[in-house]
Amino acid sequence: MSQVAMPEFRYDFGNSGIDADHSALAMILEALEQVCDESAGADCRCDVCPEKKTRSCHGLLKDLCGRMQALLLEHFQREHELMNSLPRSQTTKAHCERHRRAHVSFSTRYNLAAAKLNDCQPAIGARELESLVLDWIRGHALEFDAELSALLNRPVGDRQRRA
Ligand SMILES: [Fe+2]
Numbered sequence: 203m204s205q206v207a208m209p210e211f212r213y214d215f216g217n218s219g220i221d222a223d224h225s226a227l228a229m230i231l232e233a234l235e236q237v238c239d240e241s242a243g244a245d246c247r248c249d250v251c252p253e254k255k256t257r258s259c260h261g262l263l264k265d266l267c268g269r270m271q272a273l274l275l276e277h278f279q280r281e282h283e284l285m286n287s288l289p290r291s292q293t294t295k296a297h298c299e300r301h302r303r304a305h306v307s308f309s310t311r312y313n314l315a316a317a318k319l320n321d322c323q324p325a326i327g328a329r330e331l332e333s334l335v336l337d338w339i340r341g342h343a344l345e346f347d348a349e350l351s352a353l354l355n356r357p358v359g360d361r362q363r364r365a
């Protein structure tokens with residue numbers, strides 16, 4: 203597998219907790235790209251690799267998948283706590299409901315994908331897991347996390363007036 207640049211999605215919304223989590227997620231996604239080197243070939247066929255190498259790639263993939271699962275869980279909890287700190291208003295209520303639902307829905311998709319990794323060829327599994335998370339976070343961050351950060355960053359007087 204050729205060297206790929208750091209996965210890109212926005213993680214500079216101006217909230218230190220959210221931004222740090224997104225940055226940590228980008229690092230795990232980058233590590234997923236290192237699960238397989240050239241040996242599996244362009245079509246990711248792990249059956250051409252020695253069994254020991256395939257086992258080692260599989261172990262790395264499972265480890266990264268578990269770390270990402272834990273990070274996502276922690277990150278969603280952080281964002282939920284931040285949502286709880288917002289002043290109550292129709293705007294914040296609507297945002298929080300939609301945002302929470304988006305997290306729950308993605309958690310389900312991620313857990314299903316993680317369960318499938320047991321039987322996968324690691325080179326293929328790593329690419330699929332990376333695409334799943336990257337495609338999701340790119341859209342989610344722009345649609346929801348940017349809005350949450352903007353709501354959190356509103357000046358206190360403005361927040362109270364509109365609450
Ligand atoms: Fe979010």
Ligand SMILES: [Fe+2]
Binds near residue numbers: 220224281343347
């Ligand atoms: Fe987020």
